Amino acid sequence: MKPTPVLEIFGPTIQGEGMVIGRKTMFVRTGGCDYRCSWCDSAFTWDGSQKAVAMSAEAIYEKLKEAGGRSFNHVTISGGNPAMHPGLGELVALLQEQGIETAIETQGSIWNDWVKEIDEVTVSPKPPSSLMKTDWSRLDYYMEELRPRKEKEVSLKVVVFDESDLNYAMEVHERYPAVTMYLQVGNDDTVTPQVEKLRDHLLAKYEWLTEKVLQEERLNGVRVLPQLHTLLWGNKQGV
Numbered sequence: 001m002k003p004t005p006v007l008e009i010f011g012p013t014i015q016g017e018g019m020v021i022g023r024k025t026m027f028v029r030t031g032g033c034d035y036r037c038s039w040c041d042s043a044f045t046w047d048g049s050q051k052a053v054a055m056s057a058e059a060i061y062e063k064l065k066e067a068g069g070r071s072f073n074h075v076t077i078s079g080g081n082p083a084m085h086p087g088l089g090e091l092v093a094l095l096q097e098q099g100i101e102t103a104i105e106t107q108g109s110i111w112n113d114w115v116k117e118i119d120e121v122t123v124s125p126k127p128p129s130s131l132m133k134t135d136w137s138r139l140d141y142y143m144e145e146l147r148p149r150k151e152k153e154v155s156l157k158v159v160v161f162d163e164s165d166l167n168y169a170m171e172v173h174e175r176y177p178a179v180t181m182y183l184q185v186g187n188d189d190t191v192t193p194q195v196e197k198l199r200d201h202l203l204a205k206y207e208w209l210t211e212k213v214l215q216e217e218r219l220n221g222v223r224v225l226p227q228l229h230t231l232l233w234g235n236k237q238g239v
């Protein structure tokens with residue numbers, strides 16, 4: 001039994017991003033990240049402002065039931081970078097035994113074998129605006145490990161703030177042409193409490209990103225999405 005640092009457990013809510021968008025799900029958010037993205041909307045997982053609690057797989061499952069009752073059959077594991085934590089393999093196995101489906105959000109920088117057992121894997125490499133540098137050989141390894149997956153799904157999701165992010169997204173799409181690719185609107189104001197203002201601002205950015213994709217031949221196969229939970233609830237934590 002390897003305990004995992006857990007920052008928050010919440011839900012049911014809807015998955016607001018990417019390949020599982022709109023699905024009712026619970027969230028387990030782990031502490032710690034090997035990246036420091038300039039615009040990270042979950043910086044509290046790694047900047048020391050909030051404290052994680054070390055939990056066993058059983059304790060996490062109990063908390064999920066406490067929060068979600070019988071109103072869930074899907075759990076999303078996010079962070080921070082959840083793939084840093086070997087103990088989550090036990091949680092994934094436990095949830096599977098209970099007939100609960102799982103999804104993960106990770107940037108594709110650290111491999112752990114239990115990632116293969118997840119039903120829906122979102123790999124989200126980081127564009128230039130994040131100020132992080134992609135280790136392409138690590139990402140290649142990730143995508144190779146996830147390639148032959150029966151009844152399991154994998155997608156790529158790149159957050160886009162500007163033209164150079166868009167170029168990066170094209171590079172990713174062309175490197176892994178067989179993998180479904182999502183472009184996500186970047187939220188450049190992760191602190192405002194004004195939901196209405198943020199909503200209008202993010203919808204304008206969604207329009208900009210959509211127009212760009214519509215004009216770009218190299219992005220013919222991608223899907224463009226906003227963060228639905230941010231449109232609904234703004235920058236609130238735990239939704």
Ligand SMILES: C[S@@+](CC[C@H](N)C(=O)[O-])C[C@H]1O[C@@H](n2cnc3c(N)ncnc32)[C@H](O)[C@@H]1O
Pocket residue numbers: 033039040041042078079080081082105106107123124157159184185186187188190227
């Ligand atoms: C908080 S991260 C945690 C999982 C993992 N570390 C990762 O980045 O994939 C979850 C998702 O939120 C995205 N994200 C983080 N900050 C964002 C922002 N300001 N605007 C839009 N998406 C953001 C990330 O790119 C990632 O796809």
Ligand SMILES: Nc1nc2[nH]cc(C(=O)O)c2c(=O)[nH]1
Pocket residue numbers: 013014015016017027042078079105229239
């Ligand atoms: N509703 C909701 N959907 C999400 N999709 C990805 C999230 C994340 O922070 O990983 C997230 C989140 O924090 N909330």
Ligand code: SF4
Pocket residue numbers: 033034035036037040041042043045079080081107
């Ligand atoms: S990789 Fe994910 S959690 Fe880590 S800093 Fe970047 S967006 Fe935040």
Ligand SMILES: [Mg+2]
Pocket residue numbers: 041042
């Ligand atoms: Mg989030």
